[in-house]
Each structure stands twice: as C-alpha cells, then as structure tokens.
Amino acid sequence: MRSKPRRKTTAMTQYADIKKDFPDTIVFFQLGDFYEAFNEDAKRISKVLNITLTSRSMGGGNARIPLAGVPVKAIDSYLKKLVDNGDKVAIVDQLEDAKKLPSGKIVKRGVTRVVTPGTVFESSILDDTINNFMLSLVINERKKNIGLSLVDISTGELLISEINKNVIERFKDEFTRFHPKEIIIPETNQRGDLQLLIEDVINLSSNTMVSPVNETLFNLQTARETLLDHFQVKSLSGFGCELMEEGIRATGAVISHLAMLKPDYPSNLTSMKLLDDSSSLILDSNTQRNLEIIGNAFDGRVAGSLLSVFSDIHSSTGARLLRRWLLQPLRDNLSINARLDAVHAFYSNPEVCDHINHLIASIADFQRLISKIKYHSANGRDLSSLMNSINASLEIQHFLSQSPLECEITHKIISFKSTDLVDIRDLIIQAIQDDPPIKITEGGIIKPEFHEELFELYELKINQKAILTEVEVHEQNRTSFNIKLGYNSVHGYYIEATKAQLRDAGEDAIPSDYTRRQTLVNAERFITPRLKEIEEKILNLDEKIMDLEYNLFCEVRDKISENLTQVKSFSDLLAEVDVLTCFASTALKNNYCRPLIIEGSKIKIREGRHAVVEHLQHDTGFVPNSILLEEGELHIVTGPNMSGKSTLIRQVALMILMAQTGSWVPAKSFEFGIVDKIFTRVGAFDRLAFGQSTFMLEMLETSHILHNATENSLVILDEVGRGTSTFDGLSLAWAIAEHIVVNIKCKTLFATHYHQLSELVERSSRVKNFHLTAKERNGELMLLYKLHQGATDHSFGISVAKMAGVPQSVIYNAQKKLLELESTSSHKPMTKGVGEKTGQPRQLSLAEAFSQNISKDKYEEELKSLKFTILAFLKSYTGIDVNYKTPIEALKQLEELIEELKKLEHKIEEK
Ligand SMILES: Nc1ncnc2c1ncn2[C@@H]1O[C@H](COP(=O)(O)OP(=O)(O)O)[C@@H](O)[C@H]1O
Ligand SMILES: [Mg+2]
Incomplete structure (x- = not known):
C-alpha cells in the first residue's frame, strides 16, 4: 500500500488553507514587506488598484501563478480603494518574526482581520465627518416586523431597534438617515414578501454592500446570550430592549459576526442605545431628501444643503453629531430649550465661543482614536495625540469653570469627573517619548526613565565601551598580563593573552575563573563568568531594547484601553459643545433669531428666509416673507414659475427643523408649536433629476402622508399632481388638499400652478390663498418674491421662458x-x-x-x-x-x- 505523500508546509500550502475559507474575499498574504494576492485575487486587485500583475512559480513546481502585491506600509490607501469598490479583504499577517526562526522554518501566518465596507475604522480610509454604519437586519415574515442594529465600529456606537408598524416606510426612513455602508442579513433561500420589499428599498442605494451571513447567528437564544455575555449583565431590561426579539436577534448577530472578522471589534461597543423615534421629530426618507438636509437633491453632495450652512464645526466628532442632530431633531420642549439656551449663552459670549473652538480644533478625533486603541492598532503618535487632546479638553473644562457663561452643557462639562483623563494623560507623559516614531517595533518610543530595566539597557548602550575598557583594565591589573579584550561571533567576548606572556608567567598565574576557549598559533583566549554576564547584557542590546519597548508600549496601550469610558463620555460632551457653538456663530453671522416654542401648533414667522438659498445668493440678497400658519390651516401658494414658491414653503419646514434641532432660525422672529412629523412631497416633474418621475410613486408617497400625518404635523406639498395629465392632476391635488383640511387638520403649505385650487377657500375657512408676486415691465418679467394674500391668475410662463434665453x-x-x-x-x-x-x-x-x-x-x-x-x-x-x-x-x-x-x-x- 502506498502511503499518501506528506504535504510539505510551504507558504503556498499555508495560503491555500486560508484561502479556502475566504472564497469571495480577496486574501492579502504577507510575504515580508509585501501583501501579495494570488490567482483570481491578483487579477482583480491589479485591475482595481491599477498595479502590475506578474507571475511567479511558487512551491517548487514549474507552473507559474498570477501574483500582485502592495507594500505592507501602504496598505491603508489600497484598502480604501478596494473597499470603496465593494470588495472584502482578508489580511493574513506573519505572526512570528521571521528573523528569529531557525532557517528553513516557515513563519506562522493567520488572518488578523477581515475588512469590509462596514468594518473599516482607520481614519485615513474614512470620511471623518460621516459615520460608517453597518446594519444588521432580521425580517420576521410571520410577525411582519423587522429588527435592526446599527454599528459603527470606528466610533464605538451601537443602536438597537425594532419596527413593527409601517415597516417598509420606516425602514426606508432609517436607511436614508443612517446610510449604512454594509448590511448583514441571515443567509437564506426562502425570501418572503416582506424581504423582497425591503430588498427593493436597499437596491435603490448603489453603494451599500449586502453580506448574507450564517443564519444561526440570528437565532434568538444565541443572540440574547451573546448580548448578555458581551455586556456582562443578567438581563437586557436595563437597555430597554428586553422585549424586542427581532432587535435582539439583529444585535446579537452583528456582535458575533464582528468578533469573527476580528476578535477585538466588539470590545469597542461598550454601550447600546435604543434607536427610538418617539422623542424625535420624524422626517421620512422623502423629507430628508426633499429638504436637502445633508446633501443637495442634485448630486447628494453637501454643497447647497442645510448642512453646508453650518460650516463652523471644529471637530470630526462634532461634524458627525451635527449630521445626526439635523436628521433627528427633537420633539420635547425641555431638551429643545436646553439647546436653544446653550446657543443663546454662546451667542452672547462670542469671545468665549472663539476660544473654545480654538481648543476644540486642536483635539483629535477622540472616537476614532479610541477605536484604534481598542483594536490594538494605535501607535506612539496616536497616544501622543490622545495626550494632547486630553490636555486641550482639560483646558476647556478649566476655561469654562472660569467663564461667566452658564448653560446645561457647560455645567455638565465643569462638573465632569475627569480623574481617568488626568491619569491617562500622566501615564502617556511618563511613558511615551515626546516625538515618538510611527513604528512601534523599532524602539525610541518609551522614555527610559519609565522602566528600570529599560533604563539600565539604555545606560549599558551608552556605557558599553567604557564598561569593556573597565573590564580590560581590571583584568590587566589582576593578572599582570598585557591582555586584550576581543569579540567574535562564535565565542562572544573573550580575554586574549599571548602565548609568550603565558609562558613567562607560568600556568599558575592564570586566574582560576578563566576558562580556556580557543587556542591560536600565538595566543590563548579565555572567558570568565563576569565577562559572560556583561556579554549577556551587551549583546543584542538594540534588539532587547526594541522588544522591551514594544512590550511596554503594548502594556501602556492596554492599560489606557481599559480606562477609556470617561474619555468617551467627555468627547461626547465636547462634540455637543462644538455643534452648539457652531449654531451660535452661524446665528451671529447670518442674523438668525431665537425661536420661541409656544403652546398649540401655530407657526408665526416674521420676515423669514430660506437658510440655504440665502446663503447661496449672498450677493444678490434674499427677500424675506412673513407667514402666519394657524392650527389646521392649509395655505395654497400660487405664482409664476420661478417666483419662489418652492423656496417659500420649504423655508417654513427648514425653520421648524432647525428650531427643533436647537438652532436659531433665519427670521426676525419665529414662534411655533412643536411639530411631530414633517412630510414633504414634490410633484414628479420637479424631481426629474432624481430619475423617479413615475406618477405612481408620487401617489404612493402622498398616500403615506394621508395615513400618517397628525394634526401636529407639517405637510409641504410642492406641485403634487403634476405627474399626470392636467385634469387628473388637478382633481387629485384638489382631493388630497381637501382630505388634509377636513380630516387630518395638519398645517399644510401647498405650492401649485393649478390656479383652480384657489377655489378651495370656498370649502373651508381653514384654507387660505397666497401668491408670490411678479411684475411685467416692457415685456420683461420682474420677480419680486413677495408673498401676498389672495390668489393669482397669471403664470408669466412666456416671460420666464424669455428670461431663460429661449x-x-x-x-x-x-x-x-x-x-x-x-x-x-x-x-x-x-x-x-x-x-x-x-x-x-x-x-x-x-x-x-x-x-x-x-x-x-x-x-x-x-x-x-x-x-x-x-x-x-x-x-x-x-x-x-x-x-x-x-x-x-x-x-x-x-x-x-x-x-x-x-x-x-x-x-x-x-x-
Ligand atoms: N425670497 C426670495 N428672495 C430671493 N430670491 C429668491 C427667493 N425665493 C426664490 N428665489 C430665487 O428664485 C429661484 C426659484 O425659486 P423657486 O422657489 O424654485 O420658484 P418656484 O417654485 O416658484 O418655481 C430660487 O432658486 C432662488 O434663486
Ligand atoms: Mg417650484
């Protein structure tokens, strides 16, 4: 019987073993200073990264295989390209130092990390103003509900939620708001109706990767245990999610999944928050888009969005919080007023504000720094930057405690217990060199005084020559030989005496602790225990220093890693200050006023403006308009094309949104009752840029409003009904408006070119007509952008065409x-x-x-x-x-x- 030939372990067999577990993932295999990809992976990366594809014979055979590689040092930028391109990458590192292995032995390698769009944490790869969420999604076809969990491992945020009603619409809202880069769902062959509908929503977004993962991770029991174990608790009731079965399944699964990609990942998820919309102003997905909150409707970029108005942000954590706040404004009086008060306080003390901003600007991205430390990828410079950032934070605390400024957030900062911050800072000051190198394995990173043994090693290094000279002199005195101290790689340090000297002095003159090591033609070489002891210390001194420093650095980093809770909380407070001071300086710069929250649901605006349009047309000016929208009123706004109808009705919604976020608003005065939901719908013609012009969609969306708006909602309808033939559209617009006024009684602004809608006033006293004015002079149209009561009957279409250069x-x-x-x-x-x-x-x-x-x-x-x-x-x-x-x-x-x-x-x- 022939025995199976024993497979020799080569780098290539190691590779093959790993690759079979990652069939759909690019495997980057470390070979010294390079990460190499082979076969199909190599072809793929050479195309995506635009690098040379070569071939090489591996493992002894003659066959050559395709190969492409990137330098280990430069991996980040390449990872970014691949991940942006929708690829997953498994990093296989050398787990041992090849130099320390006996020759011929293969260095041990293993997967240290799998990088997917949702598991990137390097600030060099990510946009620092945007969260990078991974969404875990469970769909229960029987209960007709879904569980969600959102994780940003780069900032350590974890949110749990369950949607039981209006599932598709609500999912769309959250999907638009959080814009996850990657979604994990249970791998299954049976997709029910709900799943298909949800997939339709997901498919609308081209840059979200969907990764099916092992179904068993989503098992309720397993998931619950994962969570209990992760948070080291006996019950989940403290998180308020005890009853959310689907939410628990999604969250438990994502934690297990992350742990498989890199065991450190879950360690950064130290708390879990409910994604709860009962306390926030609801902006459905269309509204988020139509109001151009964080991206313009044209290409989704920040320019031209509400976000672009708030440019005075000084930290990345603040920038991310600002986005979150704008997409999730508040709904309760107290919290809104707390923010408005803070803005007021900063507004009234601009010099305080400036100084704080100056300090905030010097602070690194705390959240992502913390992640790096947790994931063991922080280097000496990161710790230095942590130390500097803590210093600046403590300075802010001190500065605020001395300043006259008073509000809730500054109280929180002043009274914050910052002992851990101080300890971490002091530890870094004691341990880490002032200007540490990037690499953590090559020494020069730890201060010698930090550690006794390290100190001695450095002493030795400096005194190395002197110590050897001292030994030489000592031995000469002892023996009266004219000995020489020497070194070779076989015997190490030795004492050498010539044979002639030894003969003259006689054997007895050789001290008893001398051991003969080598006999040459003219000389004898000896060693002594003392010499060996010194040699032990001196030899490989650099290597010893490097090893010790590396270990010490890891110890320091781990110690910091265990005590970051306070840093995290403090950084959250600073992010809030950043946003609130930004609101204050924006208000100051743009002449905003403080909103006043009143009982009831009236909206009263004196000389209001559109924050973004005003911002964009700084030079030409903006015409303000006053609006009084009483409870349950529907205002029909007519006027020529380009007369400012869309701008006007949106500016009301934007003001509510800004006010409920805690910002001041562009107006002389602004009073309003708190709004629970804002809905905006834009007629299909106005949305052609979006590529969603179907009338059906328009009606579906409108029907969603009719089902979900309450009397505390604000509804903005812009040319709704336009997507079909005139009479259809008009009839529908009419019926929709009538339904809103009679049944829903929410405040509504309806911009329309159907003048006939003006007739609605005859149906209800809560309908009012307004129009935007224009004048024709010498055949030229002059748009005045001024709102007047009553209807208009002239559409000036031809004049507009003329203006446009037809x-x-x-x-x-x-x-x-x-x-x-x-x-x-x-x-x-x-x-x-x-x-x-x-x-x-x-x-x-x-x-x-x-x-x-x-x-x-x-x-x-x-x-x-x-x-x-x-x-x-x-x-x-x-x-x-x-x-x-x-x-x-x-x-x-x-x-x-x-x-x-x-x-x-x-x-x-x-x-
Ligand atoms: N109040 C205003 N003051 C100054 N310019 C305005 C004002 N309102 C609108 N505009 C300008 O007119 C353009 C067209 O406004 P828009 O609201 O789209 O008109 P409509 O919806 O009536 O067609 C805007 O892009 C803006 O440049
Ligand atoms: Mg318009």
Whole structure:
C-alpha cells in the first residue's frame, strides 16, 4: 500500500488553507514587506488598484501563478480603494518574526482581520465627518416586523431597534438617515414578501454592500446570550430592549459576526442605545431628501444643503453629531430649550465661543482614536495625540469653570469627573517619548526613565565601551598580563593573552575563573563568568531594547484601553459643545433669531428666509416673507414659475427643523408649536433629476402622508399632481388638499400652478390663498418674491421662458398661441377660474389647450388671428433693451427681426 505523500508546509500550502475559507474575499498574504494576492485575487486587485500583475512559480513546481502585491506600509490607501469598490479583504499577517526562526522554518501566518465596507475604522480610509454604519437586519415574515442594529465600529456606537408598524416606510426612513455602508442579513433561500420589499428599498442605494451571513447567528437564544455575555449583565431590561426579539436577534448577530472578522471589534461597543423615534421629530426618507438636509437633491453632495450652512464645526466628532442632530431633531420642549439656551449663552459670549473652538480644533478625533486603541492598532503618535487632546479638553473644562457663561452643557462639562483623563494623560507623559516614531517595533518610543530595566539597557548602550575598557583594565591589573579584550561571533567576548606572556608567567598565574576557549598559533583566549554576564547584557542590546519597548508600549496601550469610558463620555460632551457653538456663530453671522416654542401648533414667522438659498445668493440678497400658519390651516401658494414658491414653503419646514434641532432660525422672529412629523412631497416633474418621475410613486408617497400625518404635523406639498395629465392632476391635488383640511387638520403649505385650487377657500375657512408676486415691465418679467394674500391668475410662463434665453422665434410663436387661445377658447374650466371673477382673461396651460383639440391649421382661423400674430410679434420685440446686449447679440437680433418681418410680409401678401 502506498502511503499518501506528506504535504510539505510551504507558504503556498499555508495560503491555500486560508484561502479556502475566504472564497469571495480577496486574501492579502504577507510575504515580508509585501501583501501579495494570488490567482483570481491578483487579477482583480491589479485591475482595481491599477498595479502590475506578474507571475511567479511558487512551491517548487514549474507552473507559474498570477501574483500582485502592495507594500505592507501602504496598505491603508489600497484598502480604501478596494473597499470603496465593494470588495472584502482578508489580511493574513506573519505572526512570528521571521528573523528569529531557525532557517528553513516557515513563519506562522493567520488572518488578523477581515475588512469590509462596514468594518473599516482607520481614519485615513474614512470620511471623518460621516459615520460608517453597518446594519444588521432580521425580517420576521410571520410577525411582519423587522429588527435592526446599527454599528459603527470606528466610533464605538451601537443602536438597537425594532419596527413593527409601517415597516417598509420606516425602514426606508432609517436607511436614508443612517446610510449604512454594509448590511448583514441571515443567509437564506426562502425570501418572503416582506424581504423582497425591503430588498427593493436597499437596491435603490448603489453603494451599500449586502453580506448574507450564517443564519444561526440570528437565532434568538444565541443572540440574547451573546448580548448578555458581551455586556456582562443578567438581563437586557436595563437597555430597554428586553422585549424586542427581532432587535435582539439583529444585535446579537452583528456582535458575533464582528468578533469573527476580528476578535477585538466588539470590545469597542461598550454601550447600546435604543434607536427610538418617539422623542424625535420624524422626517421620512422623502423629507430628508426633499429638504436637502445633508446633501443637495442634485448630486447628494453637501454643497447647497442645510448642512453646508453650518460650516463652523471644529471637530470630526462634532461634524458627525451635527449630521445626526439635523436628521433627528427633537420633539420635547425641555431638551429643545436646553439647546436653544446653550446657543443663546454662546451667542452672547462670542469671545468665549472663539476660544473654545480654538481648543476644540486642536483635539483629535477622540472616537476614532479610541477605536484604534481598542483594536490594538494605535501607535506612539496616536497616544501622543490622545495626550494632547486630553490636555486641550482639560483646558476647556478649566476655561469654562472660569467663564461667566452658564448653560446645561457647560455645567455638565465643569462638573465632569475627569480623574481617568488626568491619569491617562500622566501615564502617556511618563511613558511615551515626546516625538515618538510611527513604528512601534523599532524602539525610541518609551522614555527610559519609565522602566528600570529599560533604563539600565539604555545606560549599558551608552556605557558599553567604557564598561569593556573597565573590564580590560581590571583584568590587566589582576593578572599582570598585557591582555586584550576581543569579540567574535562564535565565542562572544573573550580575554586574549599571548602565548609568550603565558609562558613567562607560568600556568599558575592564570586566574582560576578563566576558562580556556580557543587556542591560536600565538595566543590563548579565555572567558570568565563576569565577562559572560556583561556579554549577556551587551549583546543584542538594540534588539532587547526594541522588544522591551514594544512590550511596554503594548502594556501602556492596554492599560489606557481599559480606562477609556470617561474619555468617551467627555468627547461626547465636547462634540455637543462644538455643534452648539457652531449654531451660535452661524446665528451671529447670518442674523438668525431665537425661536420661541409656544403652546398649540401655530407657526408665526416674521420676515423669514430660506437658510440655504440665502446663503447661496449672498450677493444678490434674499427677500424675506412673513407667514402666519394657524392650527389646521392649509395655505395654497400660487405664482409664476420661478417666483419662489418652492423656496417659500420649504423655508417654513427648514425653520421648524432647525428650531427643533436647537438652532436659531433665519427670521426676525419665529414662534411655533412643536411639530411631530414633517412630510414633504414634490410633484414628479420637479424631481426629474432624481430619475423617479413615475406618477405612481408620487401617489404612493402622498398616500403615506394621508395615513400618517397628525394634526401636529407639517405637510409641504410642492406641485403634487403634476405627474399626470392636467385634469387628473388637478382633481387629485384638489382631493388630497381637501382630505388634509377636513380630516387630518395638519398645517399644510401647498405650492401649485393649478390656479383652480384657489377655489378651495370656498370649502373651508381653514384654507387660505397666497401668491408670490411678479411684475411685467416692457415685456420683461420682474420677480419680486413677495408673498401676498389672495390668489393669482397669471403664470408669466412666456416671460420666464424669455428670461431663460429661449430663442426669440419660439417666444414669438408662444405669444401668438397664447393670444389666440385667450380669444378663441370656448373652453370652460372645470372650476370657475379666479380670472373670470376679476374679468381678466385666464391663461391656459399648453396641456389644457391641447386637451381641447383646438384645430390650429385652419386657414380662416389663421387669417382671423393675423392681428394677434402681429400683436405678439410686436410684443416680443418691444421689450428688448439693447443697452443690455453685446453688439454681436444686437446684430443677431436685428437679423432675426428682419427675417421675421419678411415672413410677416409674405404672410400678409398671401392672405
Ligand atoms: N425670497 C426670495 N428672495 C430671493 N430670491 C429668491 C427667493 N425665493 C426664490 N428665489 C430665487 O428664485 C429661484 C426659484 O425659486 P423657486 O422657489 O424654485 O420658484 P418656484 O417654485 O416658484 O418655481 C430660487 O432658486 C432662488 O434663486
Ligand atoms: Mg417650484
């Protein structure tokens, strides 16, 4: 019988063993100073990272395999690219020092970490103003509910939640708010209805990775035990989630999952909070987007969003908190007022504010620093930076205790027990060199005075030569030989005497502690116990120092790691101060006022502005408007295109949002009753940029409002109904508005170009009409952005087109069509137009016009309208102001005019 050949362990067999556990993950395998990827992984990374693909014969055979690698030192930047690209990476490190192994022995290797989009913690890879969440999701098809857990391992945050009602909508809201980079779900082949719907929501986001993981992790019993064990508690009731079975499943699973990716990961999750929306202002996912809170509607970037107005943020932790606050404003009077008070206090003491900001700016990203320490990846510089940051924090504490400024947050800071902070700082000062190197394995990182043995080693290193000279002199005196101290790699340090000397002195003269080691032609070499003792210390001194320093550094880091709770809490307070001082300086800079919370649900704004539009058009100015929205009122806002309808109705929502976040608002004065939910819907036409123009979607979203708004909600409807044909849209808009006024009784602002909606006033005293004004002068449209009571009947569409630079000939044809329609239309609108009341001709939209099937080619009508043609022609040219044209433009216009005149001449001749 032939025995199976024993497999020789080579680096490649080691690799193969590891790779089989990570089939869908790129394995980075450390070979000295490089991380190498092989085979398909190599091809993939060479493409994504744009690095050379080579090949190499591995493990003795002739076959060559594809290979690509990156330097160990530079791994971070490459990881970022791969993770951004949606790849997972397993890092296989050398676990032993190859130099210390006997030659020929293979160094031990193992997976030290798996990096996925949701498990990145390096600040060099992450955007420091944004959280990096991993979402764990459990769907219970039977109970029709879901459990959620959100983890940011880079900041140590852990949130638990369960959604039992309105599951899809609520999931969408949280998904939009937290924007997880990665979702883990139980691996399963049976996907129920609920799961399919949830997947639809997830699929809308292109940059979220979904990772199915072993189903058993989500088992209720296992998950509960994981949590009890992780937090070292007997029951979960202290966290308020005892009854959330699905929430527990999701959270327990994510903790176990993380531990498998890197055993240290869960250690940073020291507390668990309920993701509870009963205490916050609810902004559903559409509202988060439509109000452009943290990203603009065009490309999602910060520019042009509400967030961009609050630019005076000085720390990363503050920046992340600001995002969170803006997306989750408060709902209770007391907490809102506590924030408003704080803003007031900072607002009134700008120099205090400046000094604090100056100090905050010198503080490192505490949360991510803490994670690095917890994950054993912090180096000497990180500890130095921790020390400096603690110093600055203590200075803030001291400074505030001396300042006249008083509010809840400063009280919390002043009375904060900072003993651990002081201890950590002192430990770092004692242990870590002032300007430590990046590497922690090469010495120079620990102060010698910190540790007795280290101190001695350094002494030895400095005195090495002197000590050896001293031995030499000592031996010479003792023996009267003219001995020499020498060193070779085989025997180490030795004492050498010439044979001639020894012969002269005789054998007896050789001290008894001398041991003969080597005989040369002319000399003898000896060692003594004392020499060996010194040699022991001197030899490999550098290596010893490096090893000892490394161990000491790890001890210091571990000690700090166990005592970071206070640092974490203090950094949370500082983040709040950062945001609140930012609110104060924004208020000061932009002339905001302090909101006043009143009983009931009225909104009263004197000279309010749109925070973002005002910010963007700093130079041209912004026209303020006053609004009084009484309980249960619906205001219909009409006005020409571009007259500021959307801006106006959004600015009301933004002001509520800002106020309930604790910020001041852009107005002369602002009083409001607390709002429980804000809903905003934008008609499909206005959202084409989003690529979601279906009318169905618009109606689904609207129906969500009708089901969920309460009388304490604020509803913003912008051109809803626009996504379908005129009469459908109008009818729907009408019915929706009526339902809101009659049944829901929430405050509503409805911007619409359906003038007919103005008729709603006749149905309820709680409906009011407003319009934004514009003036036409010399054929040019002047937008005044001023809100007036009453309806408007003129849409100025053609003037707007003209302003937008639509060619003169088109404007002319439109003018003509308009005049024609106005005079010949036999159409009666479905409701009496306001225009008819006032006796003015009413302008029809083009869609309306076509829906009336006006035959536009009839010769006699053409003739009849000739007069309008001429009139329109004249109208379209008399408004041109040549003073505002370049000579070329004027010339062009003249050419156009001549051309048109010719056509006109031709036409008149024809008729
Ligand atoms: N109150 C205002 N003061 C100054 N400019 C404004 C004001 N309101 C709106 N604008 C400007 O007019 C543009 C169009 O406003 P928008 O609200 O979109 O109009 P509408 O919804 O009526 O078509 C805005 O982008 C802004 O530049
Ligand atoms: Mg608009």
